[in-house]
Amino acid sequence: MQAYPKELLHSALQKVSPYIHRTPVLSSGLLNELSGTRLYFKCENFQRGGSYKIRGATHALIRLMESGTVPAVVTHSSGNFAQALSLAARSLSIPAYIVMPENAPKVKKKAVLQYGGKVYECYPSLQAREAAAARIAEEHGAIFIHPSNDPMVIAGQGTAAMELLGEVPDLERVIAPVGGGGLLGGTALAVKYFGKHCIALGGEPFAVDDAYRSLKAGEIMDNETTDTIADGLRTVLGSHTFPILQNHVQIIIRVTEEEIVQAMHLIWERMKIVIEPSSAVAFAAVLKEPRHFKDHKTGIIISGGNVDLQNLPF
Structure with missing residues (x-):
C-alpha cells in the first residue's frame, strides 16, 4: 500500500x-x-x-478526533500554521497552544490570539521551537502537530x-x-x-x-x-x-x-x-x-x- x-x-x-x-x-x-x-x-x-494552511491543520485535527480523544494540540510556527491550527481548533472546540519565534510578524501573533490560540514566544531557532513545543505538550497533555512534516x-x-x-x-x-x-x-x-x-x-x-x-x-x-x-x-x-x-x-x-x-x-x-x-x-x-x-x-x-x-x- x-x-x-x-x-x-x-x-x-x-x-x-x-x-x-x-x-x-x-x-x-x-x-x-x-x-x-x-x-x-x-x-x-x-x-x-x-x-492554505487551514487545510492541513483541519485535516490533521479531524483525523486525530476520529482516532480518539484530543484534549489539546500544540505546534510551533512562524505564523500561518499558527493561525491555521488556532482557527481549526476553535472550529472543533479543541484548545491550541502555539509556539512562535520572537521575530515572527506581529500581525500573525495578533491573529493567533484573535483565533483563540495561546501564544508562547521562543528564541528564533528550530531547536528552541521544538523544545518549547515538547515542554508544553508534556505540561498540558497536548498532542503535537507538525506544521509541515x-x-x-x-x-x-x-x-x-x-x-x-x-x-x-x-x-x-x-x-x-x-x-x-x-x-x-x-x-x-x-x-x-x-x-x-x-x-x-x-x-x-x-x-x-x-x-x-x-x-x-x-x-x-x-x-x-x-x-x-x-x-x-x-x-x-x-x-x-x-x-x-x-x-x-x-x-x-x-x-x-x-x-x-x-x-x-x-x-x-x-x-x-x-x-x-x-x-x-x-x-x-x-x-x-x-x-x-x-x-x-x-x-x-x-x-x-x-x-x-x-x-x-x-
Missing part, C-alpha cells in the same frame, strides 16, 4: 471542505505576457486564516492543488513555494494523481535553499541562516516531506530577495490582491527561469496573504 494513496487525498478534500473556502483561480493578461505563459493563480490568500497535514495541503486541477484540468505545470515542504509535497501528490501530463515544481529563496540542496545531495540539509523576507519559508524539509519531493518534484528554482519583492509588487499592482512575500516566491521563480514554463499552462499556488501592512517591502 502506498504511503499516500490517491484515496487519502480524495478523503482529505471531503473532510475539510465544510470548514474551508473554495478559493478563486485568477489570471492576468499582463502577467501572462511578462512570463511568456498562461498563468492560473490559486488564491489561498482568500482562505480562512489567510493561507505530518502525513495528514501534507494530504490536507494537497487539496488546494486538487481544486486548482479540478478547475483547470489541462495544466502542464504547477508551482508552489517550499519551506518545510508540506504545501509542495501535497501539491506534488495532487499533480501525480489528478494532473494530466503535468509536473510539479518548487520556488525557494536563495537565503534558505535547503530543499534545493537536499534534493541535490540526496539527504536533508539544514540552513545556516533564516534571513529571508519570506518568513513562511524559513523552516526545513522533514522525514515525510523530503521523500515526496525526491520522488515527485523535478525542479526547484531559487530566487533572490529582490526578485521576491519585485514579484510581490507586480501581483499587488496588477492583480489588485494582497499577498505575503512567501506567496510571491513561486511567481518570482516563473519570472526567473521562464524556459521551464514558456507556452505551458501553469498553475501557481498563492500560499497566503498575511502581511504586515505597516512593514511593506515597497
